[in-house]
Amino acid sequence: MDMELLQQILVAAIKTGTPLLLVALGELICEKSGVLNLGQEGMMLMGAMAGFAGAYFSGSLAVGLLLAILAGMMMAGIFGILSLNLNTNQVATGLALTIFGTGLSAFLGAGLVGSTVEGFKAIAIPLFSDIPLLGPLLFNHDLLVYGSFGLVALCWWIVNKTRIGLTLRAVGENPYSANALGIKVIKVRYLAILTGGAFAGLAGAYMSLSYTPMWMENMTAGRGWIALSLVVFASWRVGYLMVGAYLFGVASILHLVMQGIGFTISPNLLAMMPYIATIVVMVLISSNPIRQKLAAPMSLAKPFDSRRH
Amino acid sequence: MFKTQARLESSKLMSWLSPLIAIVLTMIVSSLMFIALEINPADAFRVFIIAPLSDSYNLGELMVKTTPLLLCATGLALCYKANIWNIGAEGQLLVGALVGSYVALQANDQSGYMWLVVTLAAGAAAGMVWAGIPTLLHQLFHTNIILTTIMLNYIGLYLLLWGVHGPLIDPDGFGFPESAVFADSVLLPTIMEEGRASISILLAIVFAIGSGIILYRTLPGFQLRVFGSDQPAARYAGYSSKFIIWSVMLSAGALAGLAGVSEVTGPIGQLIPQVSPGYGYAAIIVAYLGRLNPFGIIFAAFFMGTLYMGSDLAQIDLGIPTAITGLFQGVLLFFLLACDYLIHYKIIWQASANPAQASSSDTKQGAA
Secondary structure, eight states: OOHHHHHHHHHHHHHHHHHHHHHHHHHHHHHHTTOOOTTHHHHHHHHHHHHHHHHHHHSOHHHHHHHHHHHHHHHHHHHHIIIIISOOOHHHHHHHHHHHHHHHHHHHTGGGTTOOOOOOOOEEOTTGGGSTTHHHHHSEEOHHHHHHHHHHHHHHHHHHHSHHHHHHHHHHHOHHHHHHTTOOHHHHHHHHHHHHHHHHHHHHHHIIIIISSSOOTTTTTTHHHHHHHHHHHTTTOHHHHHHHHHHHHHHHTHHHHHHHTTOOOOHHHHTTHHHHHHHHHHHHHHTOHHHHHHHSOTTTTOOOOGGGO | OEEEEEOSSOOHHHHHHHHHHHHHHHHHHHHHHHHHTTOOHHHHHIIIIIGGGTSHHHHHHHHHHHHHHHHHHHHHHHHHHTTOOOOOHHHHHHHHHHHHHHHHHTOOTTSOHHHHHHHHHHHHHHHHHHHHHHHHHHHHHOOOHHHHHHHHHHHHHHHHHHHHHTTTSOTTSTTOSOOOOOOGGGSOOBSSSSSSOBTHHHHHHHHHHHHHHHHHHSHHHHHHHHHHHOHHHHHHTTOOHHHHHHHHHHHHHHHHHHHHHHHIIIIIOSOOTTSOSSHHHHHHHHHHHTTTOHHHHHHHHHHHHHHHHHHHHHHHHHOOOTTHHHHHHHHHHHHHHHHTHHHHEEEEEOOTTOHHHHHHHHHHHHHO
16 A cells, blocks of 8 residues: 555544544533533534534635534533433433434434535644644644644643542542532533533534534434544543544445445445444454443432432 | 432333423424524425324325334334344345335235235344344443444445346346336235325334233333343342344344335335435434334324425425435434433422532432
């Protein structure tokens, strides 16, 4: 394989991995607080639709981005009310959020199918982008990809190095002890859920304003679900999340690789690749259930009821 | 001021009332939405709820929509009762349709009804295999069933698209992604003079009732329910979790596969890419709406079938995009989950003037 093809594959892997990375970062923060939100796909779709609509009607990508984040947070808010205030089952509520988001985004966005906007454009960073291989790989992307690099660093620092991160992890490990220490468990979980929503909205906006600048029903095509397995793959660690997202990116663009080395397979069979890869990865990482149990936040998906003690 | 108070015992009455309350709340929210769209809510509800029941043709179409929902939801309810989160009915349905179509295409007009039975069995078996994959992976590698079944939904969809664009495409079809129309011998008999409703609706009802009897009147059903509500207790009692997980997953797969094959051999009559408008996902809501009780699910499936019917009619009559069905489904599921709060808590009116009383009831809650 020649260098140019390899470079193309890696650049494409970053572009394809970015929405996964963004939505998975949000879910990771949410899960660190002990909340399992399976509604990522629905929040992402709402973000994609709202982002596209915002940019289309205002002519400003910034407005689109803002609306996408707000849409993701509103969806997350609904999840918060149900799972935190009404103590509903988190798995079922997350599914409901996805079904709702899929329906609502398709309904509100029905009139926008086929419209176009000028999406985010790559900005080459002077000097750095001229470095061979590394330049195009890291320094010739659009704002959202640069932003995702920054957000990974920020999330890593907050989760691992700050008091906020400590509080978050305490709530996710043992909410009752955290409560006894005076931490407002519900409040922390709300903030974590809303952060997750904001990230999912942003990931959706990346889909509809950068990756393929358009809106289409169900256009996230299961990326929200793949992101959920990505969090497990990363054993709830921010650094691994980035590696994982780009690896999944490679799996999603395998057809480019295949074509590059002269294979022709039905596009429908190739489209299965990311989902098959997800299953394979899950098999590899789940084979050791004890290690998974140790890595996962102790109270993940368990409701917190302050009246219990 | 309204306050919530934990019930000492969960309310039986509320567990049956909460789906009805959820439906009413969904209707209120949708009325507000129709008003926002400048559509008279009365007109909208006439189209969504009354029109599907109004004449024999529409009733037939209602049964067409209800059948796959009922088959899938019955299987899902068995899984959810056992606390197994199978989200894969959609993929199992699609693979059932694909494999069923392959078998159906081998038939000709002289094949006889035996071939139809073989076709249905092949569809059900394909759904079973598709449900067996996540079960096997779960047993061997402890993979998460939610995520593997969802991935298999996407894989099943692309497999179907591959089939209908590739090996199963009608050679005389001018390149349209459709299979040839099936021979009459592999088409399910219809149950009414006019319309497309086939005997599969009767099969679906029989399976639902059968599952209900197994679930509530037999020892395996009892074991399944214990396993679902209290796994340690089930393990202590010596029930085989392996047997329970395999049997609910394979039953659900077979029923969803049957739903798929009875779509293509029933109302559709050939394989097309749009076999399912998301029946497998809607069935999750049907299962919940029916309280995971196969008898309740029969009513829930007809209700959801009405919604699907209604949204088709609303698109024609009122110009509302059919995506509104998905929206209703989501809102309904939210309210269903939220209303379950009433089973465990009661809402009481409390005069806020007397703080002492309020605090004494709080301590009672603590004790409870």
